[in-house]
Amino acid sequence: MKDVMSQVDKFALCAAQVAKSFGDTQVLRNIDLLLAPGEVVALLGPSGCGKTTLLRIAAGLLSASSGQMHIAGQRVVDGSGFNAPPEARGIGMVFQDYAIWPHLSVLDNVAFPLRMRKLGRSERERRARRALDRVGLGHLAERFPGTLSGGQQQRVALARAIVAEPPLVLFDEPLSNLDRELREGLALEIGTLLRELGLSAVYVTHDQAEAFTIADRVAVMLEGEIAQIDTPEALFSASEQVEVAQFLNIGALIEGTLSASDGFTCAQSRLKLPSLAGKGKEGHARILIPRMAIRPDPQGALKAQVLRCQFQGDRYLLHLGLDGESTGLVCPADQPAPVNSQIPLAIDADRLRIFPN
Numbered sequence: 001m002k003d004v005m006s007q008v009d010k011f012a013l014c015a016a017q018v019a020k021s022f023g024d025t026q027v028l029r030n031i032d033l034l035l036a037p038g039e040v041v042a043l044l045g046p047s048g049c050g051k052t053t054l055l056r057i058a059a060g061l062l063s064a065s066s067g068q069m070h071i072a073g074q075r076v077v078d079g080s081g082f083n084a085p086p087e088a089r090g091i092g093m094v095f096q097d098y099a100i101w102p103h104l105s106v107l108d109n110v111a112f113p114l115r116m117r118k119l120g121r122s123e124r125e126r127r128a129r130r131a132l133d134r135v136g137l138g139h140l141a142e143r144f145p146g147t148l149s150g151g152q153q154q155r156v157a158l159a160r161a162i163v164a165e166p167p168l169v170l171f172d173e174p175l176s177n178l179d180r181e182l183r184e185g186l187a188l189e190i191g192t193l194l195r196e197l198g199l200s201a202v203y204v205t206h207d208q209a210e211a212f213t214i215a216d217r218v219a220v221m222l223e224g225e226i227a228q229i230d231t232p233e234a235l236f237s238a239s240e241q242v243e244v245a246q247f248l249n250i251g252a253l254i255e256g257t258l259s260a261s262d263g264f265t266c267a268q269s270r271l272k273l274p275s276l277a278g279k280g281k282e283g284h285a286r287i288l289i290p291r292m293a294i295r296p297d298p299q300g301a302l303k304a305q306v307l308r309c310q311f312q313g314d315r316y317l318l319h320l321g322l323d324g325e326s327t328g329l330v331c332p333a334d335q336p337a338p339v340n341s342q343i344p345l346a347i348d349a350d351r352l353r354i355f356p357n
């Protein structure tokens, strides 16, 4: 991180060893986070892991207990107690609760950040109308927020956050008050808009699909720390910690023994994975079997029992057991399978992951 500190102006956001405690309770520790210009990073993690706290520190709404932060090269947080006020950071923000002003028209709401930057009236209007057009609300410019739907209000907040094309836009669960259909569409639109404008953003969510839709890289936060930051694909294929794999619900985690000659033998069932012979360290191990690694196959060597067959709209999800034990194994299938039937499975050994204990 030391080398990075001499090049902070190359990053949209540079956080180094940021920590935060409330009284005796430490809620953030060892936060290092670098965002390249134009990069979108999602903070993904369970409730209470510290996502909002980190975002509020970046926004200047909360002070850090220690650590440093730079936004577009400007020092905004310093462990010694320096904390630049929010308005001096030049960032855009979109929160869960819209936070648009009811007494201002849609146009004036969107133009507000430009007023703060002392732009002339006609330039403000021109740019605010363009931002509203970008979010598909050009026709509602003269309306007042109270007459808009939740989704429309959040689009106003989005237009206001991007109108000044700031070096960094911060999002805190902006879609969580909207219904699912609207959420999916708007997540895609936000991702596209950020890329078209080349804006950098930190996007907080606890929804994995949303994080994967919007972000170039996803930082998985667990208990106040960034456990892993990677592309969505790498998080799935190369989770570094069992906890990350579990949080992302990648597949089943099976305990057993690894031996150089026999491969993996499960402790609770007759599951054996001879293909893992010679891999990993001998002894007790946990094997992650991602749901993408198993599929129904008439030639498959492993027979599992269907415990539940869940229809998912475009496919089925089979919950599988072995020897009458529930295993946590799940596998996508094109066809339904009767509950309690035995189905043969093929396992793609290359996708299995070994976590030594």
Ligand SMILES: Nc1ncnc2c1ncn2[C@@H]1O[C@H](COP(=O)(O)OP(=O)(O)OP(=O)(O)O)[C@@H](O)[C@H]1O
Pocket: 022, 027, 045, 046, 047, 048, 049, 050, 051, 052, 053, 054, 206
């Ligand atoms: N002002 C505060 N005083 C004391 N504790 C706080 C304060 N703000 C947050 N916390 C605690 O810090 C932890 C992290 O909270 P935070 O709001 O950052 O979580 P989050 O990841 O955003 O969760 P969610 O997904 O539910 O929004 C929680 O345990 C919370 O109770």
Ligand SMILES: [Mg+2]
Pocket: 051, 052, 053
């Ligand atoms: Mg939060």
